[in-house]
Amino acid sequence: MTITIEYYLILSAFMFLVGVAGVLTRRNAIVVFMCIELMLNSANLTMIAFASYLGSSVGQLFVFFVMTVAAAEAAVGLAIIIAIFRNKLTVNIDEINILKW
């Protein structure tokens, strides 16, 4: 028995959809953010798996850039959550609806 690339792809698909289910069901803005990180991680796993099976380092380079964007996104997103908390004293996304029409 050898580990083919399908195993990694299935694990990655599972993690991505757990992240999707988390984003749709959770009501805490910070936890929704963590679910987005989970989805980014599963995409990273796909890219690393393909890079390794192709014998190319370009896929790993893209994971490096995805990590950069994830760090920037986490910093800005958490700052926005802090700013919202200061105004509304909650991080429940059902109560943050001032942009709703």
Added chain:
Amino acid sequence: MSLEVILFFIFGFVAAVAAVMMITRNNPVIAALYLILNMASLAGLYLTLNAQFIAVAQVIVYAGAIMVLFLFVIMLLRPENEKKFLESNPKIKIFAFVVAGFVFVQLIYIIFFSAPSNILQKNLDASVQAGTIESIGNELFRNYVLPFEAAGFLLLAATIGAILLAKKKIE
């Protein structure tokens, strides 16, 4: 069974279980700790895929820096616990899980239908060579210099933006 198979199943199982535990805990601190466990086991998977540099970066950047930021914000804001999972709005949640399960079945079908392992057979030497810091650095500073500079600029912009957004008052 070879070591690669055993390691894949251990790390993959831990990653999958930690992901599920993360979205079902109602205390955000415990959810964050499960996400750290998930990222650590992903770093182990990267090592079995011969991506040493990315594995180390995963532990330092994700499990270290980003998750510490998350934990800081969770503990600063002290958000109240959510209601028990699936207790509030159970219909919407069941709908979300049905959608996620449907897409998962579709993805599984696509993966087995296209069968990438027929084309992609692992070339161990090329795979080990691709994961070294040397080859990544060569690629990064020869062919991808402009994206690298853009990433640096993006981080600078994010730093300034985060400070500006989290500041109390803008004069």
